[in-house]
Amino acid sequence: MFKENSNLAIAQISSYPGEISDNVKKIINSIIKAKSIGAKLIIFPELAIPGYMSLDLMLYPKYIEENLKALDKIKLLTKDVMAIIGFIDQDRNKIGPDGTAIRYNSAAIIYDQKIVAIQDKTLLPNYDVFFEKRYFAEGRDRKIINFQDLKLGIEICEDLWDENYSVKVSQDLIKKGADILINISSSPFYLGKRNDRENLIKRISLKFKVPFVYVNCVGVQDGYDGELVFDGQSMVFNNKGELIRLGKEFEDDIFYINPADLWNGKRLTPPRYNQIHDLYKALVLAITSYFRRTKFRKAYIGLSGGIDSAVVASLAVKALGSKNVTGILMPSQFTDKESINDAKKLAKNLTIEYKIIFINGLFKNFQKSLKNSFKEKGVDTTEENLQARIRGMILMAHANKFKGLVISTANKTETALGYTTLYGDMCGAIAPLADVSKLLVYELANFINQEQEIGIIPQNIIKRIPTAELRVNQTDEQSLGAPYSIISPLVDEIIEGGKGSKELEKKYSKKVVEHITNLINQNEYKRRQAAPAVKVTKKAFGIGRRIPIVHQFKI
């Protein structure tokens, strides 16, 4: 058992790739703080020293060395306490196929200024957005760590999830004598993930009748072609499979457990799981984080009077403050007065600066410049794209001139269908909604209005029939061939559900299924040049979904 008064500290911190010295400061401060409160065991997340998504920086030997030196520095602070910290270990005697020393995704177990053990991750995720086999070798062995009178079984992230949730790693640690299971993670968020984690850990704790300590990181990291959100929500379970503590959501947190509670702690009733609440928090954090890390403060957003830009502007205001957000209205001859009024009203509600720049003159000027070239050719999508691109240029010019960033307003449904203009409305440094389906955008709008800022998004924006206003009387339904109430869930079933035509045709018309799958396939080329999406579902566009630009395969 833990000795009396020797607290267990869960240091749910945000570490950022390539920012080793900042990460170390955070780790050191956490240790100092925890020690001052009497903690004897302090647990940090997976790869807390280098940051989880260090990507190919890990192929530089110097990067690995810096992370090892950081560990040496941290070591000095562990007089009379044990710290468990994620870092990159290496074996200088083994050279991998990329010509560098073999690396491990490891936990250093430090006590009294010495590394008493190193536990490597044994299962390396290499699917969806994960590509750990690019960087790491599988763990060398699995051991039990003695701490006071206890035997700790330490595993790293995927070791918990295992192939098909067979909990082999946990089982092995129990067999080896573990009294407590500890999992250090950098587990990316998707809608519903907390529930998935909770159910799985509960099952393991119940099965083996042991306490389970799960330490997750926080923050938003570049997953190479897509932003990954880490939501924290570290969890502690007693030996009866009951959740007794839950870390903050989407925030750094350090909390302490009275060790006796690992056996006797009372069950906590966690806040009811609310998908839209989590989605909102994840997206706000993604924007805050992207701007903070790139050292930009000012955001420029095209306000069309539509729902996507209204939601993005609301998220940006929450993330950056209203004084850092500028809305730009860029009406054309096809823009309804209603749209302008709604956009203005939104900007006023959000107390953001807004500008109106009419694009008719520019559009006509382009048409004039292209007249000789285009000759007798009629009007088609070229002209629609021209309008969207003029708007993209105006937004980018503002971002360039005032040292800001454009936030793209593209949602997942339109990104799927290519109902967007490359270099036009796809412009931006980050696309917060690119993994959020159109119907979820509506839910977000209602959530913002009801639970965040009462009525901040004008009802008319939510209620109007969606239109891109790129030609007279255009509606999205007309352009896409079906209403969003059909298309939005259909796209989700194709992308997230991975369903094939046969299954889909039981529920949707063959014609619609064919049309939508064709659009998804034909527009892969646009997505390759899209602004980075923020992953919030089980399957986002980007690195986690690698489909050839051209292919003839029918799902």
Place this chain on the structure above:
Amino acid sequence: MFKENSNLAIAQISSYPGEISDNVKKIINSIIKAKSIGAKLIIFPELAIPGYMSLDLMLYPKYIEENLKALDKIKLLTKDVMAIIGFIDQDRNKIGPDGTAIRYNSAAIIYDQKIVAIQDKTLLPNYDVFFEKRYFAEGRDRKIINFQDLKLGIEICEDLWDENYSVKVSQDLIKKGADILINISSSPFYLGKRNDRENLIKRISLKFKVPFVYVNCVGVQDGYDGELVFDGQSMVFNNKGELIRLGKEFEDDIFYINPADLWNGKRLTPPRYNQIHDLYKALVLAITSYFRRTKFRKAYIGLSGGIDSAVVASLAVKALGSKNVTGILMPSQFTDKESINDAKKLAKNLTIEYKIIFINGLFKNFQKSLKNSFKEKGVDTTEENLQARIRGMILMAHANKFKGLVISTANKTETALGYTTLYGDMCGAIAPLADVSKLLVYELANFINQEQEIGIIPQNIIKRIPTAELRVNQTDEQSLGAPYSIISPLVDEIIEGGKGSKELEKKYSKKVVEHITNLINQNEYKRRQAAPAVKVTKKAFGIGRRIPIVHQFKI
């Protein structure tokens, strides 16, 4: 030994991902042709049935089934002949972490309408542009195939390269009794790769005193964030380590070997290895292939009068024919008459259509539209970007209107430094020079002029001081802080050489090294939204080089 008159056929074909039925047609036609010539053993490349870079299409069980059905169809043609063909095998009894049946990258060995053996790839490359561990499990075992009186040892691509070229797989096959080694590959091209392959195979053949048959595929495939070129150049070595046959370069080919030659064949003197010749061929094939597969014919290229656009236009004319290429000159107030004249002269030499669209009016119109917003702010890069983006829009408008594609003219050096405008000169469906350094662009220009079309690129374009002409008297050297003679090789040493500051500072000034590495790091965000590059070096931007958008790490 082979029986007399039983020819060995090497079917160096191009297979395309997601085009299984077309691939099968090609395979069937090759078998019919080879049989008619008396071949008894026909060898196809790695993953010839589905196409090598099938990417996440492989996660659809239906895709795997289609590839298996295709194999069944091909089987019927093997009466009295043996065929060795790359395909995707699966084990329905084992489910992987992505929820689908475990897959193998395998060779089917078919004889007399039966699959007599399946040999899986045992080493799966997972570095640089490769991510086979996302899709495949490591091979089940290694076996020897009896054919006539011979014992064939069959390996797949990486099995040859091995970790650190230790040739373990070949050794194992020899130990098991192989008389001949056969390697089926889909081996992507980089400058110098043929030499690397030749040296390695020669070494193995010499070491074990066996003939070695190496069958590579041809064509250009989307590697997810970068185009991969497969150059063919299949090779046959006799048992003395002498190259006796070499397949065509960058072209489909089927050729036959008199089996006796595997032991007695005379050494062939291969064409002298010429880097620029190969580069030229690779880039032309990349353009041809991208257009053919996306079913576009017309290319639009912005002609600045500079060397990059001159080389891209020359490549496009070779790839698509002069009637399918349109050059667009878009002079501004900063454009020298010399540039216009040179661009016109180039277009005339290439016999392509060209158009001149002055952008001054558009530029001024944008400035006017932005005046209220920008107020007293002075002119800066915003205005340079505006010009580049107006040009991008004009090119895209032409591509949209005439159903064509824009080819980006960005080279590797400027892509590295971010000396490009996102949504401006970075627009395009494909960027043929994005892995070609500035100095290599000059070499390409000279090669085109000397060995392809005599003097087609006006000398003045090659000789002029490089300038983006985005403000008065601008030169690239002035904007970048050093001439290309320094910057271009420095960038190559950083990106391809993977060299750190310490090493670089022995050769370059500390100031230049710092400036250039900073530029490379700061501009990762632009590269994420760049048009797909064509990989021609050992390290291209894109999927093979995954660096976080923001980080503080100094190489």
